[in-house]
Amino acid sequence: MHILFATSEATPLIKTGGLADVSGALPPALREIGLDCRMLLPGYSSVLDKLGTAVVVARLSGMVGGYDARLLLGTLPGSDTPLYVLDAQRAFIRQGGPYADAEGQDYQDNALRFALLSQTAARLASPDSPLEWRADIVHCNDWQTGLAPAYLHYLGRPAASVMTVHNLAYQGIFPPYSLAQLDLPADSFSISGLEYYGNLSYLKAGLFYADRLTTVSPSYAVEIGQEPLGMGMQGLLTARGADLRGILNGIDSGEWNPSSDLHLPGAYSQRAPAGKKRCKQKLQEEMGLDADAEAPLFGVIARMTHQKGLDLVLAVAEGIIHRGGQLVMLGTGDKAIEQAVRATVAAHPGRAACFIGYDEGLSHRIEAGADSFLMPSRFEPCGLNQMYSLRYGTPPIVHATGGLRDTVEDGVTGFVFEEATPHALWLAVERALDLYADKAAWKKMMLAGMSRDFSWEHSAKSYAALYAEILSGRAA
Ligand code: ADP
Numbered sequence: 001m002h003i004l005f006a007t008s009e010a011t012p013l014i015k016t017g018g019l020a021d022v023s024g025a026l027p028p029a030l031r032e033i034g035l036d037c038r039m040l041l042p043g044y045s046s047v048l049d050k051l052g053t054a055v056v057v058a059r060l061s062g063m064v065g066g067y068d069a070r071l072l073l074g075t076l077p078g079s080d081t082p083l084y085v086l087d088a089q090r091a092f093i094r095q096g097g098p099y100a101d102a103e104g105q106d107y108q109d110n111a112l113r114f115a116l117l118s119q120t121a122a123r124l125a126s127p128d129s130p131l132e133w134r135a136d137i138v139h140c141n142d143w144q145t146g147l148a149p150a151y152l153h154y155l156g157r158p159a160a161s162v163m164t165v166h167n168l169a170y171q172g173i174f175p176p177y178s179l180a181q182l183d184l185p186a187d188s189f190s191i192s193g194l195e196y197y198g199n200l201s202y203l204k205a206g207l208f209y210a211d212r213l214t215t216v217s218p219s220y221a222v223e224i225g226q227e228p229l230g231m232g233m234q235g236l237l238t239a240r241g242a243d244l245r246g247i248l249n250g251i252d253s254g255e256w257n258p259s260s261d262l263h264l265p266g267a268y269s270q271r272a273p274a275g276k277k278r279c280k281q282k283l284q285e286e287m288g289l290d291a292d293a294e295a296p297l298f299g300v301i302a303r304m305t306h307q308k309g310l311d312l313v314l315a316v317a318e319g320i321i322h323r324g325g326q327l328v329m330l331g332t333g334d335k336a337i338e339q340a341v342r343a344t345v346a347a348h349p350g351r352a353a354c355f356i357g358y359d360e361g362l363s364h365r366i367e368a369g370a371d372s373f374l375m376p377s378r379f380e381p382c383g384l385n386q387m388y389s390l391r392y393g394t395p396p397i398v399h400a401t402g403g404l405r406d407t408v409e410d411g412v413t414g415f416v417f418e419e420a421t422p423h424a425l426w427l428a429v430e431r432a433l434d435l436y437a438d439k440a441a442w443k444k445m446m447l448a449g450m451s452r453d454f455s456w457e458h459s460a461k462s463y464a465a466l467y468a469e470i471l472s473g474r475a476a
Contacts, residue, residue: 001467003030003037004135006121008114008144010039011252012077013047014098017303018249018384019142019166022216025252026463028079029456033464038133039076040121042113043087044098050077051085058130064119064183065112067091071120071130086120099144111174114144114202115182122151125159135159137467143172146206150184150194153209160470162463163210165203167381168224168231169307172202197232207236211470213244214463216382217403221246229379229402247463248406249382250456256364256388263364268393270450273443276368276393283369286362287353289326296325296436298429299370299394301363301385302377304333304341304356309376309399311337314344315422316429321351323433328370329354330362367392372432378420380404390414390449395442397428413449 009015011024023039030037041047054074063069069088076083086092091113096102099110107113118140125135138161140148149161178200179189189195194205207213215221223229225238237244254260258276259269265282268275277293284291298320302308310331317327329341329352338356345352355362367373373389373396382403389396390407396414398404410416417428436442 001035001464001471002134002136003027003035003139003467004040004121004124004137005030005037005139005141006040006117006145006148007141008042008117009098010041010076011255013041013050014044016097016099017167018382021252021384022166022249023141024076025250025456026460027076027081029250029460030463031079031081032457033460035464035467038082038084038135040084040086040117040124042092042098042117043072043085043089044092044094047085048087051083052077054085056087057084060120060123060130064115064181065091065109067116069116069120084124086117088116091116110172111178111200112181114172115147118145118147118202119151119183121145121148122155125152126155127158128155136471137162139164139463140206140210142166143170143201143203143206146172146202146204147182147184147194148206149209149211150188150205154184154188160212160474161206161210162212162214162466162470163206165207165213165215165224165381168203168215168229168233169379171196171204171231171233174200174202176200204233204236207233207240211243212466213237213240214247214466215244216247216249217406218246218248219405220379220381220402223379223402245462245466247459247466248403248454249384250459251384251387251391251454253391253455256367256391258368258392261364261368263361264368265365268368270393270447273393273446279365279368280371283328283365284326286365287328287355288350289328289353290350292326294324296320296323296433297369297371298325298327299366299373299389300327300329300331300375301366301373302331302375304331304337306334307378307380309378309420309425310341312376312420312422312425313374314340316426317344317348317352319426320429321348325351325433327352328366330359330366332357367394370394371436372397374425374429375399375404376417376420376425377401377404383407386414387454390452391454393446393450395432395445395449397425397432399425407452407454409448413445413452
């Protein structure tokens, strides 16, 4: 099976969130089990810089936006996954991030930039491909590649497509006049197409035209069939319910392994957990927290958006500190949330600390050095940090939603609360504080979490089964 995994970010080349982690891990895991999976990624500066050896394998002409584009072939660093990089400087070389400038403003030409990515994916699966290798299935991820199933549809469906929703909140919405630039027929602007409440939605295009839909946890697959988590797509998702499946993400257990993690000041494992104490001591030192081995230390790592419930964390911060605990937060995002986090930290020197920004190493040190991890997301398609926390012996406290519900077992590996309210979170924090005081019981919970297996192999097998089902359906 030839699978083209089309994505707008992938670790270790470019990352803004969980999509990058999935993209960096799933294609290699698919190859491990024998599929010929290759990746397509835009040539942002950071991708070109970190790519290493790559060769030009094709020039693409006649693409949307009149872009001058070529395809480079390299490999995803750290794996043998062939990586096609869409090198189109005018589209992808920018000062800021992949989607927005340094001030957080979306680029004006995102509609065209990601139409180019999607159209390229479709072309690599069509008879018109400039490569000898041709995809049987294009696996698309979120709105950035959502137009690929539409392009494939209008090419006569030369290959099948899968659309994976990593987060339904990002819908790739653009004004209707953008359609004129996309090389798609005018009649695609319809409720049976890519029209969405008077605008275009690239995500909706994917959800409408792809052969199969997946999302990243079984619970989220159910939740998005209704308001509020359907976020306007619930009607379409319900209509396509038979084609929708929830497949839980794995974690990169090489990258996230406390016994070999180079970001940590001390290694530890289930059998030899002592190194975690050193990680905590060093984290307190690094973040300017009081040196206090006994203080229950709560960690938070999140994009600072409404979704992640940082306001709930700040609402219980006082209580945590009042009960002798400490709080460390890492993240960046909405300026108002960042400001509120800074204010809480300023009010509690030595007991609360934050780093506003993106820091991969610190995220590992928080997972290792904290005693417990707070993740009160209002919704969470899958979530990775709670799984990292389990693996790092840092029992997570999570809201019962999406992948959080599917991965944390209440009272066994962590704490699960039902309502996304400060009160419900606080009751869960109190349960954690009480258990933490009982050293043997806490250790039992830590070890239970550390023994859970969230490796990618399991997820990869589910995707492989889905691909096989699609192809046998097409053959029939
Ligand atoms: P989402 O994809 O919604 O952001 P996930 O929990 O699925 O949430 O994945 C987030 C990923 O991004 C995790 O690997 C997390 O550690 C990482 N991350 C988020 N914010 C930061 C940050 N400020 N610094 C370092 N890593 C971060």
